[in-house]
Amino acid sequence: MPPRESTGQDSITVEHLSPELTRRLYRDMRTARDLDTEAIALQRQGVFPAYVSVRGQEAAQVGGATALDPTRDFVFPTYREMAAALAYGVEMVGYMATHRALWHGGLYDVMDARFGAINAVVGGPVPHAVGWAIGERLRGGEGVAMAYFGDGASSEGDVHEAMNFAGVFTAPVIFFCQNNQWALSVPNHRQVAGGSIAARAQGYGIEGVLVDGNDVGAVHTATAKAVQRAREGGGPTVIEALTYRVEPHSTSDDSARYRDEEEAARWRERDPLTLLRAALVEAGHADEVDLDRIDAESAERAERIRDGVAEAPEPHGSELFTHVFRETTEELTRQHRTWQEEVEL
Amino acid sequence: MTELIERAAAPDPRGETVELSMQQAINRALRVLLAEDPKVLVFGEDVGALGGVFRVTDGLQKEFGAQRVFDTPLAESAIMGMAVGLAMNGLRPVPELQFDGFAYPAIDQIVNQVARMNYRTRGAAPMPITLRLPSFGGIQAPEHHGESLEALFAHTPGLKVVAPSDPGEAYGLLLQSVRSDDPVVYMEPKARYWDRRPVRLSEPTDPIGTSRIVRPGRHATLVAWGAMVHQCVRVAELAAEDGVELEVLDLRWLKPIDAAGLVASVSRTKRAVVVHEAPLTAGLGAEVATLITDGCFRELAAPVQRVTGFDVPYPAGPLESQYLPTIDRVLLAVQRTLEY
Numbered sequence: 053m054p055p056r057e058s059t060g061q062d063s064i065t066v067e068h069l070s071p072e073l074t075r076r077l078y079r080d081m082r083t084a085r086d087l088d089t090e091a092i093a094l095q096r097q098g099v100f101p102a103y104v105s106v107r108g109q110e111a112a113q114v115g116g117a118t119a120l121d122p123t124r125d126f127v128f129p130t131y132r133e134m135a136a137a138l139a140y141g142v143e144m145v146g147y148m149a150t151h152r153a154l155w156h157g158g159l160y161d162v163m164d165a166r167f168g169a170i171n172a173v174v175g176g177p178v179p180h181a182v183g184w185a186i187g188e189r190l191r192g193g194e195g196v197a198m199a200y201f202g203d204g205a206s207s208e209g210d211v212h213e214a215m216n217f218a219g220v221f222t223a224p225v226i227f228f229c230q231n232n233q234w235a236l237s238v239p240n241h242r243q244v245a246g247g248s249i250a251a252r253a254q255g256y257g258i259e260g261v262l263v264d265g266n267d268v269g270a271v272h273t274a275t276a277k278a279v280q281r282a283r284e285g286g287g288p289t290v291i292e293a294l295t296y297r298v299e300p301h302s303t304s305d306d307s308a309r310y311r312d313e314e315e316a317a318r319w320r321e322r323d324p325l326t327l328l329r330a331a332l333v334e335a336g337h338a339d340e341v342d343l344d345r346i347d348a349e350s351a352e353r354a355e356r357i358r359d360g361v362a363e364a365p366e367p368h369g370s371e372l373f374t375h376v377f378r379e380t381t382e383e384l385t386r387q388h389r390t391w392q393e394e395v396e397l
Numbered sequence: 398m399t400e401l402i403e404r405a406a407a408p409d410p411r412g413e414t415v416e417l418s419m420q421q422a423i424n425r426a427l428r429v430l431l432a433e434d435p436k437v438l439v440f441g442e443d444v445g446a447l448g449g450v451f452r453v454t455d456g457l458q459k460e461f462g463a464q465r466v467f468d469t470p471l472a473e474s475a476i477m478g479m480a481v482g483l484a485m486n487g488l489r490p491v492p493e494l495q496f497d498g499f500a501y502p503a504i505d506q507i508v509n510q511v512a513r514m515n516y517r518t519r520g521a522a523p524m525p526i527t528l529r530l531p532s533f534g535g536i537q538a539p540e541h542h543g544e545s546l547e548a549l550f551a552h553t554p555g556l557k558v559v560a561p562s563d564p565g566e567a568y569g570l571l572l573q574s575v576r577s578d579d580p581v582v583y584m585e586p587k588a589r590y591w592d593r594r595p596v597r598l599s600e601p602t603d604p605i606g607t608s609r610i611v612r613p614g615r616h617a618t619l620v621a622w623g624a625m626v627h628q629c630v631r632v633a634e635l636a637a638e639d640g641v642e643l644e645v646l647d648l649r650w651l652k653p654i655d656a657a658g659l660v661a662s663v664s665r666t667k668r669a670v671v672v673h674e675a676p677l678t679a680g681l682g683a684e685v686a687t688l689i690t691d692g693c694f695r696e697l698a699a700p701v702q703r704v705t706g707f708d709v710p711y712p713a714g715p716l717e718s719q720y721l722p723t724i725d726r727v728l729l730a731v732q733r734t735l736e737y
Contacts, residue, residue: 126485157517168485169517173509179475180510183482183490190438190464191486210505213475220470375516376555378523378578381606381653 054264054294056233056240057315058322064267064331071337077118077268078332079346081110081325084135086354087144091134091151095303099362100151104132105299108266111324112230112293114139115271116198119279124195126184128168128177132230133200142167145360152361159364174201175208178227182214185223185282196282197225204235206249215290219256224282226275227253227290230265232297237310253290265295266324269331295324369396412599420453420590422564423529425598426571427454427491431461434489437575439466441476441493441529450495451531451590473499477506480526481514491575493529497584498541500530504549511580512555527574527581532560533623533674534721535588537714543587544711545675547622550582551652551684557605558651560584562626564594566609569601570649577605584651586623606653610662614644617668617734620659620685622648625672625722632727643731651681659685660692667698668734672722677705699737702730 055062066074088107095103106113113135120127122141129136137147146160150170157169171177181199188195205211206229218225229249233240240247253260259281263274271293278289296319300307307313332338338346373380373388417425430437439457441449445468448455458466469476473494480490494500500507507528515523534543550558557579561567567585574581603609611626612633619629626647633643646662648654663669669689671682686701704722712720 128482155517155519159519161521162518163485163521169514169522173505176478176505176510179478179506180482180485182475183479183484184486185482186479187483187486187488190488197482210474210478213470213472214478216470216472217475217479371519375518375520377557378515378520379605381557383653383656 054262054267055322056294058296058318060318060321061326062322063334064264064269064327065335066269066328066331066337067335069269069272071335073118073272074269074328074332074335074337075342075346077114077272078325078328078338078343079350080114080118080139081135081268081328082347082350083353084110084114084138085325086351087134087138087148087357090354090358091148092303094152094358094362100303101153102302102304103151104302106132106135108298108319108324109230109232109295110135111268111328112265112271112295115268116228116275116291116293119272119275120196120198122166124193125279126166126168126181126195126197128181128184128197128199129170130174130177130200130202130205131170131172132202133170136200137167140167141165144357145364148357148361149364152364154364155367174205175210178205178208178211178214179217181225182218182221182223185218185225186221188224194283195224196279197223198228199225200228200230202229202235203231203233203240203243203249204238207235207243215252215256215258215288218288219258222285222287224285225288226278226282227288228275229290229292231292231294233295234297234301234307234311236301236305237307239311248292250290250292258287259289261289261291263291263293265293266322266327268324268328412597414595414597416593417564417596418591418593419561419564419567419585420451422568422596423453423571423585424455424457425596426568427457428460429572430491430575431457431465436487436489437465437491438483438488439491439493440469440479442471442495443468444493449493451587453529453585454493473503474506477503477511477528481506481510481524484524484526485522489525489575491527491529495531496538496542497530497532497544497546500546507550507556507582508553512553515579516555523578524580525578527571527577527583529583529585531587532584533586533588534711534717535586535624537717538587540711540713543717545673545706547584547651548675548679548681551681555580556652557581558584559649560586560623560651561649562586562611562621562623562647563589563592565596566647566649568596568598573601573605584623588624589627592627606650606655608646608648608650608655608658610644611647612643612645614642615666616642617670617731618644618646618662618666619727619731620646620648620669620671621673622651623674625674628722628724629672629727632724632731635724635728636731641731641735648685654684654688656688656692659689663689664693664696667696670702670704670727670730670734672704672727674706674721676708677703678708680705699734702734704730
């Protein structure tokens with residue numbers, strides 16, 4: 053059983069995974085951590101109006117996303133999936149653009165990335181994943197859909213409806229719940245009746261797995277198994293990765309108003325990156341020199357993404373009207389002219 | 398009616414003319430769409446073996462298979478959410494929500510997801526979804542089975558909205574809606590499902606967003622959509638007995654609205670009455686009245702009249718006929734505008 057409370061650092065193992073994979077996991081988690089830190093700094097500098105940190109959830113996100121095949125699968129995120137996007141190969145300047153409020157949903161091409169638009173209605177994308185998966189089976193493809201959501205979203209009716217549909221249609225979909233134990237200010241025991249999201253799977257006749265979300269090897273293995281089952285026609289899986297949101301909900305939030313920050317501090321001690329670094333050395337997959345080099349490369353990559361998003365041009369005002377319809381209307385064309393004459397000047 | 402027959406008799410080598418009820422005409426259109434494009438999928442509650450509670454999808458599952466015409470669990474939000482995912486996998490979903498009032502549980506998916514996905518993704522993920530929605534009142538149905546949601550949908554950026562008024566219109570407008578790459582809410586007037594007319598099974602020729610003159614007249618224009626078009630034609634027939642020639646304009650598309658068509662008609666007749674089933678306040682009649690006033694303010698001989706449902710929840714059976722715009726109420730509005 054993954055820990056619900058942290059008493060500080062313990063250990064994980066990655067001996068069951070290949071050295072190439074574990075080094076990649078480390079690199080992606082490290083880059084995501086650095087990019088997260090850069091993003092918080094950009095918010096402090098006024099470049100981002102707000103930001104939602106993924107700190108502490110890198111293992112849950114990278115471990116899951118790296119078990120997918122970005123050439124044939126499709127990911128449906130909510131709004132706190134930066135590390136998953138990065139590990140999946142999404143163009144990250146375009147992804148981070150949404151945090152600079154350049155465009156809702158991000159500026160990456162969602163179809164090209166096979167990674168849906170960033171979505172703040174947290175239950176909303178979950179049935180999309182089921183629809184995509186049913187469509188994939190109709191088309192005879194082998195792709196798998198992955199729906200990300202959190203413990204808060206698990207209360208949404210759409211999540212229940214989606215799981216029920218997936219069970220009825222035996223859809224190749226994975227419901228990946230990052231249970232970070234806080235839905236903004238509300239803790240698990242006031243959010244999740246019965247205490248387990250994974251256990252709900254049984255009610256839909258589908259597989260449910262509870263995994264330590266701070267153990268990247270465990271997350272990767274559990275997800276890879278679910279992906280394989282879905283690909284082979286075995287249907288959906290609910291994966292609940294138990295982790296912890298060590299930062300406030302967002303940069304606009306004050307978590308000291310509702311929780312004991314000592315608890316968050318203990319979880320910071322059980323940091324997924326620290327755990328993975330020790331496990332890599334322990335398994336003989338990398339030494340400190342290798343890891344320091346990866347650290348330096350990751351920091352540079354995060355800085356390049358940071359600079360890219362900070363310097364990205366703002367969208368032109370005419371884009372207000374460009375994508376409302378595929379075939380625009382006379383009325384919208386008239387309003388576009390009004391904008392040109394009265395706003396653009 | 399005369400015009401319909403004339404239209405049906407017009408030469409069209411591809412189109413045969415058959416007498417169909419509206420639900421049969423919609424069924425025929427769905428068959429055309431399923432046959433011409435393997436990406437088209439029909440799904441919803443009870444649309445499979447049963448053929449839908451109004452039998453609109455009758456026989457389609459048998460003809461096209463349970464993979465392309467299928468029942469879903471009873472969950473409207475997931476039906477529309479599933480449509481989004483199917484569209485993102487390159488399919489062309491035609492979901493049905495069984496009754497208008499049951500669209501409310503799906504409003505989040507319709508408004509937050511379907512309507513804005515193309516915008517949010519800057520055109521990467523179009524939503525060629527046609528939501529078929531049995532709509533409006535007039536059949537003494539239970540509560541939540543007789544709502545008029547057109548103003549809500551028309552007010553939502555990214556959606557197109559259409560309400561056919563007779564079988565021939567229903568056939569052509571559905572072909573257009575499903576072939577459109579934009580999401581369309583296709584509102585089927587339940588009260589007219591059993592209305593039988595000659596239907597020319599031909600390709601629609603009028604562009605999306607055009608209205609049509611059902612009956613020409615010169616003294617005032619009655620503007621309506623869905624079942625109220627038929628009501629207005631009856632009003633016009635009665636008025637004609639007194640020598641008053643009313644033009645009946647079927648708006649058809651509630652978004653985009655045919656402002657030019659409205660203005661062209663009212664510029665000639667100088668007077669307009671807009672008739673809808675939905676409640677008055679913030680209803681689409683206000684939009685129509687504004688478009689007419691903007692477009693022909695100097696030509697207008699009287700303020701635009703509105704005859705609508707009242708600002709009350711949709712009533713139960715015996716009160717329904719007192720809620721919906723009656724022939725007398727429309728005639729009184731015509732009288733008011735003529736005597737202004």
